[in-house]
Amino acid sequence: MSDIINNENNDNSTPSSKEISSDIKKKVKNFLTELFDYRDDADQKAALEEIKEGIPFKGATAWILIFAVFVASIGLNADSTAVVIGAMLISPLMGPIVGLGMSFAINDIDTFKKSLINLGVMIGLSLFASFMFFYFFPLSEDTSELLGRTKPDIRDVLIAFFGGLALMVAKTKKGTIASVIFGVAIATALMPPLCTAGYGLAKGNLIYFGGAMYLFTINTIFIALAGFIVLKLLKFPMHKYANTATRKRYATIATVIGIAVMIPAIFTFIKVFEESQIEIQYRAFIKNEVRTIPNFQLIGDPELDFNNKEIRMSFFNEVTDGERSLLANQLKDVEYQRLKDFQIKIKGSDTKSFELITTAYNEKREELQESKNIIAGLQKQITELQETISTLNARIEQNAENRNEKVIAFSRIAKDAKIRYNEIEEINFANVLSSKDFIKIDTIPLATIKWNSKVRDSVIRPKERELRTWLQKEMNLDTLFISRKK
Numbered sequence: 001m002s003d004i005i006n007n008e009n010n011d012n013s014t015p016s017s018k019e020i021s022s023d024i025k026k027k028v029k030n031f032l033t034e035l036f037d038y039r040d041d042a043d044q045k046a047a048l049e050e051i052k053e054g055i056p057f058k059g060a061t062a063w064i065l066i067f068a069v070f071v072a073s074i075g076l077n078a079d080s081t082a083v084v085i086g087a088m089l090i091s092p093l094m095g096p097i098v099g100l101g102m103s104f105a106i107n108d109i110d111t112f113k114k115s116l117i118n119l120g121v122m123i124g125l126s127l128f129a130s131f132m133f134f135y136f137f138p139l140s141e142d143t144s145e146l147l148g149r150t151k152p153d154i155r156d157v158l159i160a161f162f163g164g165l166a167l168m169v170a171k172t173k174k175g176t177i178a179s180v181i182f183g184v185a186i187a188t189a190l191m192p193p194l195c196t197a198g199y200g201l202a203k204g205n206l207i208y209f210g211g212a213m214y215l216f217t218i219n220t221i222f223i224a225l226a227g228f229i230v231l232k233l234l235k236f237p238m239h240k241y242a243n244t245a246t247r248k249r250y251a252t253i254a255t256v257i258g259i260a261v262m263i264p265a266i267f268t269f270i271k272v273f274e275e276s277q278i279e280i281q282y283r284a285f286i287k288n289e290v291r292t293i294p295n296f297q298l299i300g301d302p303e304l305d306f307n308n309k310e311i312r313m314s315f316f317n318e319v320t321d322g323e324r325s326l327l328a329n330q331l332k333d334v335e336y337q338r339l340k341d342f343q344i345k346i347k348g349s350d351t352k353s354f355e356l357i358t359t360a361y362n363e364k365r366e367e368l369q370e371s372k373n374i375i376a377g378l379q380k381q382i383t384e385l386q387e388t389i390s391t392l393n394a395r396i397e398q399n400a401e402n403r404n405e406k407v408i409a410f411s412r413i414a415k416d417a418k419i420r421y422n423e424i425e426e427i428n429f430a431n432v433l434s435s436k437d438f439i440k441i442d443t444i445p446l447a448t449i450k451w452n453s454k455v456r457d458s459v460i461r462p463k464e465r466e467l468r469t470w471l472q473k474e475m476n477l478d479t480l481f482i483s484r485k486k
Helices: 002-013 017-036 044-053 060-077 081-090 094-106 109-136 154-172 178-188 191-203 206-233 244-290 321-330 334-339 354-402 410-420 457-475
Strands: 303-305 310-314 343-347 424-434 442-451 481-484
Touching: 044 094, 044 154, 060 081, 060 109, 060 191, 081 191, 094 109, 094 154, 094 206, 109 191, 154 206, 154 244, 191 206, 244 303, 244 310, 244 321, 244 334, 321 343, 410 424, 410 457, 442 457, 457 481
Parallel strands: 310 343, 442 481
Antiparallel strands: 303 310, 424 442
């Protein structure tokens, strides 16, 4: 009997599979809740105060913004990513944008007004400062950093939204995470689009201005939207008004404004997403259909024109009507359905095919090689003539020495004389027949020197005496006369 009771107690103490499953689910739920739920870490009062403190724009904040604009403009102009990142870190643009999201979330119409006014002032001052920089700076030119801020895509929307979420989570946590705030400032890139818009104004390029302001608007809207969502999820307390009627009226105003902002944001997201999908299919079409055409060579990169719905391409080759039709039909395939409304504009070479260009290139190469051969032959002849002249000079000197005449290698003497006396322009030597009494004839050695005309006579005279002494010694002469050549 006692064995039966013990067995029953053992059976009751063993948990069932349902209990095990329930326990596992409970532990997983607790783990996930502990992992992702940070409401206990949020400091609502401190977060609201910090956000409101970052909204005002005056004094030091204005100067910091101006300096950040100049730094960013220089970085964009120099095509330096590091400098642009530095400008993002010191820019105070994020404060009013976060204030907009907070004002919608807690129905604070006064904060909304302050945020909107300060954001407008910041934008105006940033545009003016960047306009002045690029208008007067002499080295302004289109760079990849500037062009990268003129056309937003779906990635910019996602960066702004998720960056805004990270920013608000960091701001609402007890003890603000500064590194996250700096990272969001870099990722969302609010400053470079404003500087690019100022560049567009300075250069009179409304396309650059419009594209950059469009990118800045996207970033602003989705950062504010992310802030709104985080504060709502954390259930921040609604702003208190004096009476119920005022609260309801401001709630209605906030709702209307929120909807008015959200509708363009949704349409913007859809439009940017659609353009991104078109670009993906466009790149696939160029890669799979155009660049695989045998013996066809593209000139540069094809262009995708969203406004005119055109794909423009240029080829070295002549493009036939059949080849044009083939590409147009391939564009209608299912895998390129987003490109079905686009037209292909092909500019083939009307006068020179690829083969003609290749032939001309080969001909020019042959002509160049022939010219090189001619030049090489002439250089060889010049070298041979120089060697012949040297040989003849050596032979003349050798013959003179063999005849026991007082002659040495005049070429060496001339070179040495020029080295010693740089003012000499020409030197001649000869044995001259001379007669003083017109009866007796003497042979005298005579060196004729032409001096630089700029050298004064008072300088030449002592140099002539030195030169005569030196020449007598080198030529082994008892007597030597020197005359000047005009």
